[in-house]
Amino acid sequence: xxxxxxxxxxxxxxxxxxxxxEEPENLLKSICGRPxxxxxxxxxxxxxxxxxxxxxSIREGPLHICAATLISEQxxxxxxxxxxxxxxxKYSVLVGSLxxxxxxxxxxxxIAVSRIIPYHDFQGNTSSTxxxxxxxxxxxxxxxxxxxxxxxxxxxLKKSTSCWVTGWGYSGTYRYMKPSYTLKExxxxxIDLQTCRDHYQKANSRGIKxxxxxxxxxxxxxxxxxxxxxxxxxxxxxCRVEDSWVLTGVVSWGSNCLQTNEPGIYTNISFYKSWIExxxxxxxxxxxxxxxxxxxxxxxxxxxxxxxxLP
Numbered sequence: 001x002x003x004x005x006x007x008x009x010x011x012x013x014x015x016x017x018x019x020x021x022e023e024p025e026n027l028l029k030s031i032c033g034r035p036x037x038x039x040x041x042x043x044x045x046x047x048x049x050x051x052x053x054x055x056x057s058i059r060e061g062p063l064h065i066c067a068a069t070l071i072s073e074q075x076x077x078x079x080x081x082x083x084x085x086x087x088x089x090k091y092s093v094l095v096g097s098l099x100x101x102x103x104x105x106x107x108x109x110x111i112a113v114s115r116i117i118p119y120h121d122f123q124g125n126t127s128s129t130x131x132x133x134x135x136x137x138x139x140x141x142x143x144x145x146x147x148x149x150x151x152x153x154x155x156x157l158k159k160s161t162s163c164w165v166t167g168w169g170y171s172g173t174y175r176y177m178k179p180s181y182t183l184k185e186x187x188x189x190x191i192d193l194q195t196c197r198d199h200y201q202k203a204n205s206r207g208i209k210x211x212x213x214x215x216x217x218x219x220x221x222x223x224x225x226x227x228x229x230x231x232x233x234x235x236x237x238x239c240r241v242e243d244s245w246v247l248t249g250v251v252s253w254g255s256n257c258l259q260t261n262e263p264g265i266y267t268n269i270s271f272y273k274s275w276i277e278x279x280x281x282x283x284x285x286x287x288x289x290x291x292x293x294x295x296x297x298x299x300x301x302x303x304x305x306x307x308x309x310l311p
Contacts (some may be wrong), residue, residue: 028072028147028281029149031141031146031147032071032146032147032148032149032150032244033054033147033148033149033244033245033246034146034243034244034245035050035051035052035053035146035245036050036053036143036146037049037050037051037143038051041164041185041187042185043164043185043186043187044184044185044186045184045185046098046182046183046184046185047098047166047182047183047184047185049098049144050143050144051185052166052183052185052238053070053096053142053143053144053145053146054069054070054071054146054147054148054236054238054245054247055067055068055069055070055166055167055183055236056068056069056070056076056093056094056095057093057094057097057100057168058076058078058082058091058092058093058133058234059091059092059093059094059110060085060090060091061090064094064100064101064168065082065233066078066079066082066232066233066234067166067167067168067232067233067234067235067236067251068082068093068133068234069148069234069236069247069250070095070139070145070146070147070148071132071147071148071150071247071276071280071281072147072280072281073138073139073140073141073147074134074135074137074138074139075132075133075134075135075280075281076093076132076133076135077130077131077132077133077247077250077269077276077280078130078131078133078233078234078250079129079130079131079233079234079250079251079252079267080118080119080129080130080131081129081233082131082233082234083116083118083131083133088113088114088115088116089112091112091113091116091133092110092111092112092113093110093111093113093133093135094108094109094110095108095109095110095111095139095145096108096109096139096142096144096145097144098182098183099181099182099183100168100181100183101181102181107142107144109139109145111135111136111137111139112135112136113133113134113135113136114134114135114136115133115134116131116132116133116134117131117132117133117134117279117280118130118131119131119272119275120275129267130250130267130269130272130276132276132279132280134280148236148238148245148246148247149241149244149245149246149247150246150247150269150273150276150277150281151241151246151247151248151269151270151273152246152270157190157217157239157241157248161190161239161240161241162187162239162240163187163188163189163190163219163237163238163239163240163248164185164186164187164188164237164238164239165185165186165188165219165235165236165237165251165264166183166184166185166186166235166236166238167183167184167232167235167236167251168181168182168183168184168232168235186221188219188220188221188237188264189219189220190217190218190219190220191218191219191220191263192218193212193214193216193218195218195263196212196216196218196263196265197212199262199263200212200262200263210265212265214268214271215267215268215271215272216249216252216265216266216267216268217237217248217249217265217266217267217268218263218264218265218266219237219263219264219266220263220264221263221264232251233251233252234250234251235250235251236249236250236251237249237250237251237266247269248266248268248269248270249266249267249268249269250266250267250269251264251265251266252265252266252267
């Protein structure tokens with residue numbers, strides 16, 4: 001978002017600071033999917049600070065186990081298979097960091113998970129089923145911590161839509177894969193479900209024919225990026241829709257990397273939107289948004305102007 005966007009949102013932010021008449025859900029919609037830094041995105045490269053402020057890390061003890069996406073100030077969305085242990089005390093969420101190893105930076109925060117709600121048909125063996133997790137306390141929105149927008153049911157994605165997978169996946173040759181401890185970004189073209197089904201028509205090595213349903217989205221890895229393996233459990237597929245970024249899918253299964261040339265498979269978030277809103281958004285305490293100090297929001301919105309004047 002450029003200077004024009006900052007100027008456009010300034011009256012709205014002033015309204016947030018000075019009145020409580022705005023509907024809480026509308027306040028979230030006015031903030032979501034609008035990163036302070038939107039330039040310099042490069043496919044297959046490491047992300048820059050502030051480009052994907054909704055991406056967070058699910059931790060089990062000190063270790064990163066899955067990616068997740070911030071959808072409000074106290075809820076994140078990921079896949080249910082990330083939470084194998086029944087002991088919720090084992091899990092926490094790292095927000096505001098591009099790194100998932102070592103000591104978190106000064107702007108990063110680790111918050112305990114207080115509740116996990118898997119989609120109701122999760123049986124413990126379905127990697128594509130989503131889950132929402134509640135944080136022990138609300139995050140403070142900053143230039144490096146912002147929520148993503150949920151998709152509108154009316155939005156019809158086209159093949160030309162700009163969609164990106166971001167994650168802490170792997171890179172390198174087939175025999176020498178190494179983890180990427182810094183967040184990476186990869187632009188992926190979407191493909192229709194029938195084309196996706198045709199790719200998976202033959203049974204895999206275990207004799208299983210994957211079922212590609214309407215609750216899924218497929219993408220094809222660009223040929224020039226076949227050495228990238230961005231797309232681990234919970235990694236978000238985000239698409240630019242009009243003036244904001246929307247959480248379109250979550251990595252569920254499929255390689256989307258290496259030499260298999262198979263499409264990447266994502267859980268279709270629009271298919272589960274009503275459940276997400278009922279399970280998480282409806283439980284959100286929006287008082288934190290209503291009482292946020294205006295200076296914090298101005299910093300978020302004015303950061304693009306700072307980048308414009310930097311050499």
